[in-house]
Each structure stands twice: as structure tokens, then as C-alpha cells.
Amino acid sequence: MEAAAVSVVDKLKSFAKSTQDFASVVFRNREVSNPNENLKRLQRESFSDIMKLRDRQEKLERVLAFFKSSKGSPVQETSTHVRGEFDAVGALLMIGTIDVSKCNAIERAIRTGIDSRLTFETTIREKDTLVAEFVGSERGQMNILGSPLSLAKVLYAANISDWCSAVAIPVGGRCRDVAVPTSSREERGLTDYSSFGPPLLNQLNGSGISVMVKKSNIVACLAQFVSALPHSGSLLFCLGTFGQVVCQLSSNTKLSILGIHKMGNLSRQQPRLAAMSLPFSFLQRSGHPHASFVENSLLDGYLAMTLESELYESTKIGGWVEMKRSNPKHLQWAVTMSDTSEDDFGWGLSLGGLVQGRRNYDRFQVECFLNFNVGKKCKLQPGLLYVIDGATQFPALILRTSWSL
Numbered sequence: 001m002e003a004a005a006v007s008v009v010d011k012l013k014s015f016a017k018s019t020q021d022f023a024s025v026v027f028r029n030r031e032v033s034n035p036n037e038n039l040k041r042l043q044r045e046s047f048s049d050i051m052k053l054r055d056r057q058e059k060l061e062r063v064l065a066f067f068k069s070s071k072g073s074p075v076q077e078t079s080t081h082v083r084g085e086f087d088a089v090g091a092l093l094m095i096g097t098i099d100v101s102k103c104n105a106i107e108r109a110i111r112t113g114i115d116s117r118l119t120f121e122t123t124i125r126e127k128d129t130l131v132a133e134f135v136g137s138e139r140g141q142m143n144i145l146g147s148p149l150s151l152a153k154v155l156y157a158a159n160i161s162d163w164c165s166a167v168a169i170p171v172g173g174r175c176r177d178v179a180v181p182t183s184s185r186e187e188r189g190l191t192d193y194s195s196f197g198p199p200l201l202n203q204l205n206g207s208g209i210s211v212m213v214k215k216s217n218i219v220a221c222l223a224q225f226v227s228a229l230p231h232s233g234s235l236l237f238c239l240g241t242f243g244q245v246v247c248q249l250s251s252n253t254k255l256s257i258l259g260i261h262k263m264g265n266l267s268r269q270q271p272r273l274a275a276m277s278l279p280f281s282f283l284q285r286s287g288h289p290h291a292s293f294v295e296n297s298l299l300d301g302y303l304a305m306t307l308e309s310e311l312y313e314s315t316k317i318g319g320w321v322e323m324k325r326s327n328p329k330h331l332q333w334a335v336t337m338s339d340t341s342e343d344d345f346g347w348g349l350s351l352g353g354l355v356q357g358r359r360n361y362d363r364f365q366v367e368c369f370l371n372f373n374v375g376k377k378c379k380l381q382p383g384l385l386y387v388i389d390g391a392t393q394f395p396a397l398i399l400r401t402s403w404s405l
Contacts, residue, residue, distance in 0.1 A: 080122045084405035087115040089139055089190070091385075095394040105389035109365055110191050110398065113139035118149060127159040133172070153177070163214045167223075169207060175260060176201040178210035178223040180246045182254050182308050190367045190383045190398045193334040193352035198304035198322040200260050205240050217248035238264040238299060252310040259303040261325075301325040314341030329357035338371075346371030348383075364388045369398070378403035 089112050095102060116136040124130055133153040137144075153172030159165050167178050179201055188195040196202050206227025213220055225240040244258035303325060308318035317337045324330035334352035348371065353364040369383025381400040387393065 080120055083119045083121065085115070085117050085119070085402070086404070087139070087400070087402040089113065089398065089400045091399075092397040093394060094396060101390070102392050102394075105363075105387065105392040106394075107140070108363065108389060109387040110385065110396070111140035113137070113141055114144060115139050117152070129155075129157045131155040131157070165212045167208075167210045167212075169209070171207065173205050173208035173225055174202060175205065175223070175242050175258075178208065178212070178221060178242065179258065180212065180219045180221050180244055180256065182246060182256055182306060188381075188400075188402070189336065189338070189348050189350050190369050190381065190385060190400055191350075191352075191365070193365065194336045194338075194348065194350035194367060197306060198258070198302070198320050199332060200258070200302040200304055200322060203260075205242075205260075206238070208240075208242075210242070219246045220244065234266055236264050236266050236299075238262055254306075254308050256306040256308075257304075258306075259301065261301040262299045264299050312339075314343075314346075315339045327356075329355070331355045340371045342373065342376075344373050346373070362388075362390070367398070369400075377405070 089110070091110055091112050093106065095106075098106075114137050118134045118136070120132045120134075122130045131153070132151070133155075134149040135152040136149050137147065151171060154170050155173075155177060156168045157165065158167070169177055176196070192199070192202070204227075205225035208223050208225035210221060210223030221242075221244045223242040225238075225242065227238050227240075229236045229238060240260055240262045242258070242260045244256060246254060246256045249255055301324075302322055304320060304322040306318065306320040308316060310316050315338070317335075319333070319335040321331060321333040332352075332354050334350060336348065336350040338346070338348035338350075340346040340348060347369070349366075349368045351364075351366050353362065355362055365385065365387040367383055367385045369381050372380040374380060379402050381398075383398045383400070385396045385398050387396070
């Protein structure tokens with residue numbers, strides 16, 4: 001009896017196992033034979049993931065739109081650009097024995113040596129610019145190695161509107177820093193006559209502030225400078241007013257009239273103040289004569305006129321003349337024609353001189369040069385210079401090279 005019961009139980013277990021195996025085989029075959037179900041399942045999972053990513057993208061776009069509508073951006077920061085400039089000029093002078101008069105003539109004609117400067121430029125409020133310039137060496141010095149970097153200029157330029165802008169220069173102001181630019185690109189020849197325009201633009205005038213306005217085809221600039229110059233143990237406080245008007249005569253021609261007027265006062269013997277400190281009463285008359293200062297060009301004013309025209313796309317011709325207010329017969333002038341585009345090759349020709357009313361003091365020089373652009377940041381300029389300065393005459397081979405980092 002017991003054996004029969006055990007046999008029945010074993011048969012039931014065997015039947016249940018065979019039924020389970022049959023069911024698993026049937027369902028497995030159904031899954032294998034029906035791949036559409038797997039594809040639909042994958043589509044449902046993918047669609048769910050895509051919707052989650054889309055929700056996250058919409059949230060991020062809303063956050064960015066909120067910050068863009070406000071004053072600033074979460075990923076936008078004020079950037080500072082650093083620019084290094086190196087300018088070297090060498091000359092092979094075809095001249096005999098050097099005496100004092102010849103040395104002075106050479107220094108008036110060309111400044112050899114190395115210019116090196118480092119400029120930091122920061123954009124503020126999207127339109128304004130803060131500039132700090134450090135100088136390591138300057139051309140015209142005896143020591144070619146220069147000196148450690150020293151602060152030469154601090155400038156803040158504010159674009160108030162499309163027709164008005166202002167510039168403040170606490171340190172190292174020159175008329176060139178506030179003058180209306182008459183050329184779309186910076187061009188340099190071999191000497192200052194063919195590079196910088198009227199000399200009054202390159203005079204160091206101390207601290208200053210200027211305002212520039214634009215109206216149609218006319219641009220005007222007015223600036224005020226103040227400086228303190230040491231003179232015979234005292235200080236000469238100098239106040240200079242610079243003005244310029246530029247007129248666009250045609251699409252390719254610009255006429256500029258500019259000048260600077262200076263006045264000042266020689267202080268009595270007294271303790272010196274710290275840098276950038278001036279007494280309020282420095283315009284009071286002290287009874288000291290100003291004639292000697294005018295003769296030494298410390299307080300002399302200048303008037304100048306420039307004319308520039310584009311003949312072709314990259315060929316320009318321009319000229320300038322500058323007159324001393326105390327001596328209208330004292331005239332400096334230059335005429336330059338150049339083709340110094342961004343192509344690999346260019347050229348330039350310049351005539352310039354000085355007339356003081358007496359033939360013995362006239363100066364005339366002519367220069368011609370070639371311009372080779374080596375890449376985008378390096379320039380090589382070989383040229384020939386001929387100078388007539390009173391009784392001194394000499395030719396010179398000039399090589400100028402400049403590059404920026």
C-alpha cells in the first residue's frame with residue numbers, strides 16, 4: 001500500500017515537472033518568435049529618457065534667458081588682453097668724424113635703439129576700456145639693455161554714446177592719446193617724420209582729460225592737461241589746452257586742424273608734494289617772467305594741419321605742417337606716400353624738413369623703404385635715408401623691425 005502511494009506521488013512530481021518544462025519552452029519560443037514586443041519595449045524606454053532630457057534642457061534655457069535679461073551673464077567675465085610690443089631701429093651712417101654738430105644732426109634725424117613696452121587692456125561695462133602701459137626701454141638712449149619695466153601710462157576711455165566719448169589719463173598723457181584718429185590702421189616709416197605726424201602729438205603733457213563729439217562728417221576733440229616740470233630747483237606748473245577738428249572732405253580724404261596752448265607758473269622754493277598732487281593756487285601769478293620758458297619750448301604752443309587721402313585700396317598719400325606760435329616762421333613739415341597693406345610686401349616714400357627763417361638752420365631729409373610682413377605680427381623695413389641739416393649732410397642705411405606678442 002505504501003509502495004503504491006509513493007509511486008503515485010513520484011508520478012505526480014514527474015508530471016508537474018514536465019508541465020513546467022513545457023510551459024517554459026512555449027513562452028520562450030513565443031518571446032523569440034515575437035521580436036516586435038522587445039522593440040516596442042525599447043521604444044517606450046527611449047521615449048521616456050528623451051522626455052527627461054528635454055525637460056532638463058528647457059529648465060537650463062529658462063535659467064540662461066533670465067540671466068541674459070539681467071545686467072550680467074553667469075559665464076561672461078571681464079577679460080584682460082596683454083600685448084607686448086618690440087621695435088628696434090639700427091642705422092649704418094655714411095659719415096666721417098663725428099663732432100657735436102654732426103651728433104646733434106643725427107639725433108634730430110633718427111632715433112636708434114629699442115622700444116619695448118607691455119600693455120594691459122581691460123574691457124569694462126562692454127564699451128569702456130582701461131589701459132595700463134609699462135615701458136622697458138626707449139629708442140634714443142645710450143644703453144641698449146634698457147631698464148626694468150616702469151609704469152608709463154594709465155588711460156580710461158568711456159564711450160558715453162554713439163556721438164560722444166571721454167578719456168581720462170592720470171599718468172603719461174600725450175595729445176596722441178586723445179586725438180581723433182585719421183587713419184584706420186597704424187603705419188610706421190623709418191623715422192618720426194614718416195611715422196607720428198606733427199611732433200605736438202607726441203609731447204608728454206602729464207595728466208589730462210578730454211571729450212570727443214561726432215556730428216555727421218565732423219569730429220571735434222577738446223582736452224585739458226596739467227603737469228609739474230622741475231626747473232632750476234623749483235617747479236613749473238604747466239596747463240595745456242589741446243583742440244582738434246577733423247573734417248571728412250570726401251569718402252577718401254580727411255582734413256585735420258589741431259593745436260595746443262600752454263600757460264604756467266613757476267613756484268617759489270618750497271617742499272615738493274607727492275606725485276599727482278597739485279596746489280589749487282598754481283595759476284596765481286608769481287611775477288616770474290615766462291619769456292625764457294617760451295624760448296625753451298616749455299610753454300610754447302603749436303598749430304598744425306594734416307591732410308590724408310587714399311588713392312587706392314592700400315595706397316595713401318598724406319602730409320602735415322606744424323607752426324610754432326611764438327615764431328610763425330618756425331615750420332616743420334612732411335609729405336608721405338606709402339602702400340603698407342597687410343600683404344607680404346609694401347613700400348613707402350617720405351620728404352620732410354624744418355624751416356626757421358634762416359638758411360643755416362634749415363633741415364631736409366628724404367627716406368624710402370620697403371615693407372615686409374613676416375606673418376601677422378612681425379614686420380621688417382629696410383630703407384635708405386638722406387639728411388641735410390645745415391652744413392651737415394649724410395646718407396644712412398636703416399633697418400627697422402617690429403613685432404608684437
